[in-house]
Amino acid sequence: MVQIGFLGGTGIEARGLALRFAAAGCKIILGSRTLERARHAAETYNVILGKEMIEGLSNTEMCRAAEIVFLTVPFALAIEAIDNCRSELDARHVLVDVTVPLMFSAGHAEYQKQDAESNSENIAQHLPENVPLVAAFKTIPTAVLADLSAPLDCDVFVCGDSESAKQKVMAAISMIPSLRPLDAGPLRMARTLERMTVLAAELNHRYKKKGARFRMIGI
Amino acid sequence: MVQIGFLGGTGIEARGLALRFAAAGCKIILGSRTLERARHAAETYNVILGKEMIEGLSNTEMCRAAEIVFLTVPFALAIEAIDNCRSELDARHVLVDVTVPLMFSAGHAEYQKQDAESNSENIAQHLPENVPLVAAFKTIPTAVLADLSAPLDCDVFVCGDSESAKQKVMAAISMIPSLRPLDAGPLRMARTLERMTVLAAELNHRYKKKGARFRMIGI
Numbered sequence: 099m100v101q102i103g104f105l106g107g108t109g110i111e112a113r114g115l116a117l118r119f120a121a122a123g124c125k126i127i128l129g130s131r132t133l134e135r136a137r138h139a140a141e142t143y144n145v146i147l148g149k150e151m152i153e154g155l156s157n158t159e160m161c162r163a164a165e166i167v168f169l170t171v172p173f174a175l176a177i178e179a180i181d182n183c184r185s186e187l188d189a190r191h192v193l194v195d196v197t198v199p200l201m202f203s204a205g206h207a208e209y210q211k212q213d214a215e216s217n218s219e220n221i222a223q224h225l226p227e228n229v230p231l232v233a234a235f236k237t238i239p240t241a242v243l244a245d246l247s248a249p250l251d252c253d254v255f256v257c258g259d260s261e262s263a264k265q266k267v268m269a270a271i272s273m274i275p276s277l278r279p280l281d282a283g284p285l286r287m288a289r290t291l292e293r294m295t296v297l298a299a300e301l302n303h304r305y306k307k308k309g310a311r312f313r314m315i316g317i
Numbered sequence: 318m319v320q321i322g323f324l325g326g327t328g329i330e331a332r333g334l335a336l337r338f339a340a341a342g343c344k345i346i347l348g349s350r351t352l353e354r355a356r357h358a359a360e361t362y363n364v365i366l367g368k369e370m371i372e373g374l375s376n377t378e379m380c381r382a383a384e385i386v387f388l389t390v391p392f393a394l395a396i397e398a399i400d401n402c403r404s405e406l407d408a409r410h411v412l413v414d415v416t417v418p419l420m421f422s423a424g425h426a427e428y429q430k431q432d433a434e435s436n437s438e439n440i441a442q443h444l445p446e447n448v449p450l451v452a453a454f455k456t457i458p459t460a461v462l463a464d465l466s467a468p469l470d471c472d473v474f475v476c477g478d479s480e481s482a483k484q485k486v487m488a489a490i491s492m493i494p495s496l497r498p499l500d501a502g503p504l505r506m507a508r509t510l511e512r513m514t515v516l517a518a519e520l521n522h523r524y525k526k527k528g529a530r531f532r533m534i535g536i
Contacts, residue, residue, distance in 0.1 A: 252534045280520060281523050281524075287515070289428075293509040293512055296509050297474065297506060302536075304500050307536055309534070309535035311534050312532075312533065314530070315470050315471045317524050
């Protein structure tokens with residue numbers, strides 16, 4: 099089975115994804131800049147799971163062991179996180195960008211325009227050329243992912259310019275129950291996906307909810 | 318009951334909306350630059366409905382009679398259509414923009430960036446100041462709307478800067494069965510809604526469907 103790692107694996111962005119993949123039976127490696135923090139998070143999550151599915155390593159060690167690497171840092175730290183692991187990332191990997199460039203002000207989310215038209219395209223410009231990038235999970239709230247008792251019951255939009263990388267990520271996602279991966283086309287579709295999170299945040303704010311997410315009808 | 322009119326009421330954009338509102342019991346006025354075309358469309362739709370719910374008038378006569386006016390012209394003609402009715406539009410009206418600035422090339426939709434950040438905001442800049450603008454139905458395929466035998470089974474995102482205008486439009490929408498109006502916030506949310514149609518078009522293309530539309534989970 100494919101080995102799934104998390105670059106920046108101790109934060110809230112990674113928590114729900116690591117738990118969901120581990121609960122589905124995947125072996126998970128949490129990466130962190132400090133080994134101790136990675137090990138601590140792994141232990142905590144294994145207690146929640148009731149089984150030893152998650153290991154903690156340094157980010158660079160995680161990159162050596164994992165094939166699919168989720169980039170789970172706050173959006174503004176994405177380039178720096180990649181730079182710190184640049185020598186470890188190569189064509190064996192698929193990097194999965196889940197970042198969304200939002201800033202919150204009084205409950206309202208504002209989209210933060212990057213140099214490129216989306217944060218995924220921004221990241222792609224800074225990656226080693228042979229590392230395929232896939233965007234996914236941009237529209238699924240971390241709080242819902244992390245609550246294992248809540249069925250997800252929604253779609254996850256997956257986009258990227260490498261068809262084989264996208265298929266690999268979609269196959270992994272399809273292991274998670276009540277979550278349907280949909281092929282959303284080329285990487286530039288991240289322009290739409292990132293902005294959809296602005297809509298979900300606004301709906302959460304107006305309807306006093308926390309878990310707004312999308313499901314396609316007619317597909 | 319509120320009177321609903323269509324500015325550019327003889328095209329495919331108006332067809333499904335007029336039929337759905339009329340089937341729900343609303344009196345509808347189709348506007349057109351030529352009275353004859355408006356009357357012909359109204360007759361055709363009344364035959365489909367099996368009852369006389371729809372009337373055809375010139376665009377200017379329609380504006381005099383209707384309170385909620387749907388702007389149902391291709392996106393590139395929106396400003397011209399408004400200019401032609403400028404003297405008839407005032408604070409009695411709510412204008413509802415359903416346009417999406419897309420161009421299709423080999424089945425793929427490309428977003429057409431306007432002077433403003435969305436076509437709705439572009440239109441707002443050209444409207445008489447006292448006419449409130451609401452954006453709605455941007456993400457619902459015209460083909461699905463026009464097929465009265467198909468349940469819609471999805472959400473319609475409604476945004477605008479006038480709360481009272483938005484509430485009026487949402488109240489009208491709530492008459493249509495299996496369609497839930499959601500308050501998506503200020504008019505600038507059209508930036509997201511218009512781009513969501515790019516995603517729906519891509520999904521239709523990849524999954525060989527025609528009716529991709531959105532439903533929120535968790536709201």
